[in-house]
Amino acid sequence: MKILVTGADGFIGSHLTEALIQAGYDVRAFVLYNSFNTWGWLDHIDKTVREQLDVFTGDIRDPFGVKQAMQGCDVVMHLAALIAIPYSYHSPATYVETNINGTLNIVQAARDLGIQKVIHTSTSEVYGTARFVPITEQHPLQGQSPYSATKIGADQLAMSFYQAFNTPVTIIRPFNTYGARQSARAVIPTIITQIANGKRQLKLGALHPTRDFNYVRDTVRGFMAFLKTDKCLGEVINIGSNYEVSIGDTVRYIAELMHAEIHIEEESARLRPQKSEVERLWADNQKAHDLLDWQPEYAGVTGFKRGLQETIEWFTNPDNLKRYKADIYNL
DSSP states (O other): OEEEEETTTSHHHHHHHHHHHHTTOEEEEEEEOOTTOOOGGGGGSOHHHHTTOEEEEEOTTOHHHHHHHHTTOSEEEEOOOOOOHHHHHHOHHHHIIIIIIHHHHHHHHHHHHTOSEEEEEOOGGGGOSOSSSSBOTTSOOOOOSHHHHHHHHHHHHHHHHHHHHOOOEEEEEEOEEEOTTOOTTSHHHHHHHHHHTTOOEEEESOSSOEEOEEEHHHHHHHHHHGGGOSTTTTOEEEEOOSOOEEHHHHHHHHHHHTTOOOEEEEOGGGOOOGGGOOOBOOBOOHHHHHHHOOOOSSOHHHHHHHHHHHHHHHHTSHHHHTTSOTTSOOO
8 A cells, every 4th residue: 555645744744654654554755845855854753764765845735746746646644734823824825725725636636546545634723612522523613713714624625525526535633733743833842842941931822721632643543543444434533632631731740740840921922812712622532433443542631641751751852852942932
């Protein structure tokens, strides 16, 4: 089975690519073209794994390159996207081009080439602030940021190809994934890198919202479970821990694990507009259990703290920490 992973150079994509190679799959990694010829996080995975990769450099917005990358592949795992919510406030057009048009390029090429399966990546942000918890896949979709609006559009577009053309699309909807290699635009790396760099007066945004944090190993296991079944075609499936925790409690857990006494300073630049803030996320993962035989290994407060500890160990490695600029706000 030949698998194309788009966004393979990113946080989740690099972990997924690495796991697929280790599991014996033939993988083509679609990475964003750049003049430095860098492959993002794939440059930093184990050399023996990296040497087995078939790397394609391109741009998900280019339909010709996308179709070329998909030639000869059986499955496409589509992760390429712009995901930073604050950046979507002032550059929304780039999110439409990347998230919506990029997804159109994938499903159109999949239809033309007869791809066996397209696994399209969604996000829990499409639900907006929870109207009921835990959040099932039947929860209404609410675009509370340009980012989430484009992901709703991408999801609907992908599913329309399943409905209209029987393109074999399935949608994975991960909740808040965290772990090694994550961008400091996300809250957990922001907290860890500030403390690791000696700061005790932390600059953060809102502390009251709750999230369902999902350790990256669990998210990757969710992606890989889709490869082993055809029961999920035309389905949307949450991948979440079914554990709700506030940002404030998350800060306290990290400070405890890092043995640091901290004080928190709310920085206005890090706050979302009031109506755009997603106040509550908590995943119902029963469907993933029923259709994928998947359940989180890092569940509950104990699993969350174990995942945080592993994440802290990676970020506090000097070779990793130096890649982050903890003294500035990562938009």
